[in-house]
Amino acid sequence: MVYMKNCEDLAFPQEIKKTKQREEIFRILSEETEPVSAVDIYNRLAQTCGNSNFAISTVYRALGIFEEKGYVSKSTLMGGDMAYYEWNYGTHKHYAICLKCHKLIALKKCPFEHMKIETENDNFMITGHKLELYGYCKECRIEDEDI
Amino acid sequence: MVYMKNCEDLAFPQEIKKTKQREEIFRILSEETEPVSAVDIYNRLAQTCGNSNFAISTVYRALGIFEEKGYVSKSTLMGGDMAYYEWNYGTHKHYAICLKCHKLIALKKCPFEHMKIETENDNFMITGHKLELYGYCKECRIEDEDI
DNA sequence: GTCTGTGCAAAACTTTTGCACGGCA
DNA sequence: TGCCGTGCAAAAGTTTTGCACAGAC
Numbered sequence: 001m002v003y004m005k006n007c008e009d010l011a012f013p014q015e016i017k018k019t020k021q022r023e024e025i026f027r028i029l030s031e032e033t034e035p036v037s038a039v040d041i042y043n044r045l046a047q048t049c050g051n052s053n054f055a056i057s058t059v060y061r062a063l064g065i066f067e068e069k070g071y072v073s074k075s076t077l078m079g080g081d082m083a084y085y086e087w088n089y090g091t092h093k094h095y096a097i098c099l100k101c102h103k104l105i106a107l108k109k110c111p112f113e114h115m116k117i118e119t120e121n122d123n124f125m126i127t128g129h130k131l132e133l134y135g136y137c138k139e140c141r142i143e144d145e146d147i
Numbered sequence: 148m149v150y151m152k153n154c155e156d157l158a159f160p161q162e163i164k165k166t167k168q169r170e171e172i173f174r175i176l177s178e179e180t181e182p183v184s185a186v187d188i189y190n191r192l193a194q195t196c197g198n199s200n201f202a203i204s205t206v207y208r209a210l211g212i213f214e215e216k217g218y219v220s221k222s223t224l225m226g227g228d229m230a231y232y233e234w235n236y237g238t239h240k241h242y243a244i245c246l247k248c249h250k251l252i253a254l255k256k257c258p259f260e261h262m263k264i265e266t267e268n269d270n271f272m273i274t275g276h277k278l279e280l281y282g283y284c285k286e287c288r289i290e291d292e293d294i
Numbered sequence: 295g296t297c298t299g300t301g302c303a304a305a306a307c308t309t310t311t312g313c314a315c316g317g318c319a
Numbered sequence: 320t321g322c323c324g325t326g327c328a329a330a331a332g333t334t335t336t337g338c339a340c341a342g343a344c
Contacts (some may be wrong), residue, residue: 185334
């Protein structure tokens with residue numbers, strides 16, 4: 001995990017070789033406040049750089065490197081079949097996902113920060129976790145009073 | 148969510164039409180104590196019933212129905228690209244996943260049972276959640292002292 | 295007959311891989 | 320030269336879909 005003092009410190013990681021493509025992918029990830037899929041990134045590249053010389057495999061490969069070095073975290077939202085990627089700003093984030101409109105709402109803080117969790121035999125060393133909440137956002141509850 | 152008093156109550160759900168294929172899929176799910184993939188189920192069907200007349204699409208369709216009615220929960224473990232399915236015994240389960248040997252270890256209880264979680268605008272109605280823990284199990288820590 | 299579930303094959307979709315080329319030290 | 324990243328196409332793997340048929344009511 002890479003820790004930074006604040007968002008202004010955000011820069012392309014030194015340990016990863018810079019290329020035009022990786023810089024663009026980094027820019028998109030760093031501008032984004034929500035997890036994005038590889039295809040999202042690819043489409044956004046097509047918009048900004050013309051539908052020119054970017055390959056989807058380049059996106060996957062760059063994301064793979066970023067993830068391997070701990071700069072990006074990968075997750076599968078809503079048990080879906082596509083992976084979403086998000087730049088790691090030191091502290092991780094969790095989301096609540098509206099079951100109706102699929103909007104993501106960030107949690108104020110990680111509920112596990114100071115929590116002790118017991119596994120079956122109490123002999124598991126926990127190093128990380130993933131959490132997703134499901135439910136209904138304010139707007140969807142107002143629209144549909146059954147909820 | 149379907150609540151049952153205990154495991155002996157476990158029976159094929161009345162609201163779903165019984166077929167030979169669905170009963171077999173149900174049996175495999177109910178015998179299994181860990182999440183299984185559609186392909187796992189398919190292979191186990193091939194073993195028990197001969198490699199005869201079962202189609203993988205039948206497995207997916209049955210799982211889809213079970214999930215839709217709330218009897219089965221689907222998840223993607225370890226950010227992988229395959230979905231795993233598990234029969235819902237009323238109370239849900241969480242797992243700790245060993246990053247080395249990939250073994251699953253069940254949590255003693257859900258850490259969210261009585262927890263209040265705040266979202267950004269405090270206007271989200273939480274109805275469910277998914278949690279995965281990562282780390283190292285006892286055996287893998289002993290084998291590899293670096294951990 | 296009607297309805298629903300199924301097997302089979304094909305398609306769709308996400309992700310990975312092989313390979314040749316291009317840029318750069 | 321050697322190395323690494325890339326584009327392109329093809330492949331792999333998971334999941335879905337179309338269609339005709341079989342079985343139940």
